[in-house]
Amino acid sequence: MHTDKQPRTIESGLRVLVVDDHSLVRSGIIGLLEAADIEVVGEASNGREALEVAERLHPEVVLMDIRMPVMDGIEATSAMTRLSPPPKVLVLTTFDLDEYVYRALEAGASGFLLKDARPERLVDAVRTVAAGDSLLAPEITKRLIERYLVVPQQASLPSDLTPRELEVWLLLARGLSNAEIGRELYLTEATVKAHVTRLLAKLGLRDRVQAVVAAYETGAVLPGRPRESTP
Numbered sequence: 001m002h003t004d005k006q007p008r009t010i011e012s013g014l015r016v017l018v019v020d021d022h023s024l025v026r027s028g029i030i031g032l033l034e035a036a037d038i039e040v041v042g043e044a045s046n047g048r049e050a051l052e053v054a055e056r057l058h059p060e061v062v063l064m065d066i067r068m069p070v071m072d073g074i075e076a077t078s079a080m081t082r083l084s085p086p087p088k089v090l091v092l093t094t095f096d097l098d099e100y101v102y103r104a105l106e107a108g109a110s111g112f113l114l115k116d117a118r119p120e121r122l123v124d125a126v127r128t129v130a131a132g133d134s135l136l137a138p139e140i141t142k143r144l145i146e147r148y149l150v151v152p153q154q155a156s157l158p159s160d161l162t163p164r165e166l167e168v169w170l171l172l173a174r175g176l177s178n179a180e181i182g183r184e185l186y187l188t189e190a191t192v193k194a195h196v197t198r199l200l201a202k203l204g205l206r207d208r209v210q211a212v213v214a215a216y217e218t219g220a221v222l223p224g225r226p227r228e229s230t231p
Helices: 023-035 047-057 073-080 095-107 119-130 138-148 163-173 178-185 189-203 208-217
Strands: 015-019 039-044 061-064 088-093 111-114
Touching: 015 023, 015 047, 023 039, 023 119, 039 047, 047 061, 047 073, 061 073, 061 119, 073 088, 073 095, 088 095, 088 119, 095 111, 095 208, 111 119, 163 178, 163 189, 163 208, 178 189, 189 208
Parallel strands: 015 039, 015 061, 061 088, 088 111
Antiparallel strands: none
């Protein structure tokens, strides 16, 4: 069952669709967004309903759960990217669903956020992806890398990357912010930002989310055993 929402106070140009199979979760998210004067145009309890609402109401942002009946959030996210115009999809996840994060990014999500994030962080995340920026929750990416990924001995990496750009890319794929990468490599944040810009240009990528996906697809990082069990 899905419902369309009548806006209360509207933040200009920002329309949101909330998708979750738990009505209490939807109500809580809707309350947070409306309290921040963000227009919630609709809600849905599964991916198929979400597509129907999105096709009719054209939200700028879709807050997408992953595990849902009928159509899950991964399939729905992929289908959302084929809408015209396609909304930005912000996936909401929990630590016990880490294995779904990469699939969500591969499906075209603009970012992901923990369900237990602070209310103000959720609001900021919606505005961030609506503005066309990607959102990588570092704690999720770090947890994913630590639990499920290993760096292979041999990887098919782009040949025109400098050693420094490769270092930046691998740290970016671990979920580190520019400031954190700078501390790791003893670089200024401005220098890291310049490296990231050149890296994205060389790889032909749109944003940091695509850079994480590309790190998997090229073999820079691969699904594997947890790091602590790697010999």
